[in-house]
Amino acid sequence: MAGDNAVAALVAEAVGGSRSALARLISTAERGGDDAAALEAALLPCGGNSYSIGITGAPGAGKSTLASALTTELQAGGERVALLAVDPSSPLTRGAILGDRVRLQPHLGNPDVFIRSMASRGHLGGLAMATCTARRVLEACGWPLVLIETVGVGQAELDVAGATDTVLVVLNPGWGDEMQANKAGLMEIADIFVINKADRAGLEATRRDLEAAIAANAPERRPAIVETVATEGTGLDALRAAIAAHREQAKASGELERRRRVRAVTELRDLARARLELALEGQLAGPAGEALAGAVTRRELDIDSAARRLVADLLNSDSQRGASRGDPEQDTP
Amino acid sequence: MSGKRILMAKTGLDGHWRGPTIVARALRDAGFEVIMIGMARPEEVVQASIDEDVDLVGLNIGGHVDVAVRAVTALNDERPDLPIFCGGVVPPHAKRRLEALGVEVYPPGSQLPDIVGAARRLTGLD
Numbered sequence: 001m002a003g004d005n006a007v008a009a010l011v012a013e014a015v016g017g018s019r020s021a022l023a024r025l026i027s028t029a030e031r032g033g034d035d036a037a038a039l040e041a042a043l044l045p046c047g048g049n050s051y052s053i054g055i056t057g058a059p060g061a062g063k064s065t066l067a068s069a070l071t072t073e074l075q076a077g078g079e080r081v082a083l084l085a086v087d088p089s090s091p092l093t094r095g096a097i098l099g100d101r102v103r104l105q106p107h108l109g110n111p112d113v114f115i116r117s118m119a120s121r122g123h124l125g126g127l128a129m130a131t132c133t134a135r136r137v138l139e140a141c142g143w144p145l146v147l148i149e150t151v152g153v154g155q156a157e158l159d160v161a162g163a164t165d166t167v168l169v170v171l172n173p174g175w176g177d178e179m180q181a182n183k184a185g186l187m188e189i190a191d192i193f194v195i196n197k198a199d200r201a202g203l204e205a206t207r208r209d210l211e212a213a214i215a216a217n218a219p220e221r222r223p224a225i226v227e228t229v230a231t232e233g234t235g236l237d238a239l240r241a242a243i244a245a246h247r248e249q250a251k252a253s254g255e256l257e258r259r260r261r262v263r264a265v266t267e268l269r270d271l272a273r274a275r276l277e278l279a280l281e282g283q284l285a286g287p288a289g290e291a292l293a294g295a296v297t298r299r300e301l302d303i304d305s306a307a308r309r310l311v312a313d314l315l316n317s318d319s320q321r322g323a324s325r326g327d328p329e330q331d332t333p
Numbered sequence: 334m335s336g337k338r339i340l341m342a343k344t345g346l347d348g349h350w351r352g353p354t355i356v357a358r359a360l361r362d363a364g365f366e367v368i369m370i371g372m373a374r375p376e377e378v379v380q381a382s383i384d385e386d387v388d389l390v391g392l393n394i395g396g397h398v399d400v401a402v403r404a405v406t407a408l409n410d411e412r413p414d415l416p417i418f419c420g421g422v423v424p425p426h427a428k429r430r431l432e433a434l435g436v437e438v439y440p441p442g443s444q445l446p447d448i449v450g451a452a453r454r455l456t457g458l459d
């Protein structure tokens with residue numbers, strides 16, 4: 001643990017332009033705990049305003065290659081681009097192969113591109129627990145555009161929808177059919193559908209199925225469809241235009257503001273839940289938990305009553321602790 | 334969770350991916366986060382090691398000793414405390430040159446458990 005002052009000093013360094021300080025702050029976010037909490041507090045007064053673009057889709061759809069080509073395209077417009085690329089951690093060993101950079105080779109060494117590979121570290125939902133904090137670090141450091149690439153997802157890993165301002169869902173020709181296109185989940189969160197590898201067979205059918213599904217949406221919720229061949233850089237100008245159009249429209253309609261508010265609620269819930277879980281684990285491992293477990297084992301108390309008592313004790317002891325210290329803000333796990 | 338991060342880069346110009354891939358896989362299975370960047374010039378290895386805030390750099394040098402030495406020198410200049418190990422085709426004279434720069438060298442024939450053990454030691458886990 002480095003301590004609040006050390007974290008604040010690192011934030012000042014990063015905001016001043018130090019890339020290594022920026023990188024170390026993302027590690028601080030990844031480690032979690034008190035320093036990560038201090039980081040959030042230190043970021044608050046920094047301001048900054050960046051726009052985030054999520055890139056999601058199944059494994060092998062070409063997300064990293066698309067991220068690379070899109071970075072090139074945005075760079076051509078003079079934009080500095082940061083990219084957070086998430087790959088899965090092993091649930092067995094916690095190890096990970098973070099391979100997104102292999103597709104991002106054209107940007108290696110470019111001072112106007114910042115790339116950070118993140119392991120999901122057990123967090124479900126397609127992003128890492130620290131991805132949103134990392135985005136805020138980049139925002140504070142003045143990176144105007146942040147691309148966030150998820151792990152390869154299935155139908156229900158949708159964190160990116162809450163975490164970013166424009167969501168690209170990447171599909172390929174020959175993917176699914178009209179039934180798949182109408183399913184709930186992934187297909188609902190797209191602001192733009194990208195049919196990547198569009199030089200492959202089956203493009204027409206895929207576009208037709210998507211169009212049919214989109215036609216059944218409410219009029220204000222009809223994502224654009226863009227065809228790309230990311231390996232060749234084809235279709236990226238159209239994608240950039242579609243992103244700009246969505247950004248304008250979301251801003252004008254108030255959708256952007258609404259989304260950022262939903263994002264705050266979601267993040268608040270996640271963090272509060274994490275804190276509750278920690279407190280619960282503490283309670284379970286302590287004398288109160290031991291006593292309840294014993295009573296359940298001896299069949300003196302039914303399991304549901306035990307659970308209710310545990311929760312009641314937890315809420316009680318938590319508010320007492322906060323009151324006794326007079327400052328619940330300092331009550332970090 | 335170790336959370337220790339290792340950057341793996343190829344400084345050689347050949348396309349041999351088997352070696353680094355097998356080593357990366359063994360490191361993953363030992364609980365490391367392994368960031369693959371593929372073929373990279375010395376200044377690109379340095380930039381990636383900073384942005385990714387890694388605890389260790391692994392270089393596959395594919396016989397190109399001078400490029401590897403340049404990469405190691407650049408890394409030592411920018412991040413003197415960052416340990417480096419390397420593998421691939423390393424002739425004996427190159428091994429001595431690299432070791433003189435503080436690099437641990439694992440030439441062909443090295444055993445995966447030894448490489449994993451080195452990664453644990455160099456990242457402070459053991």
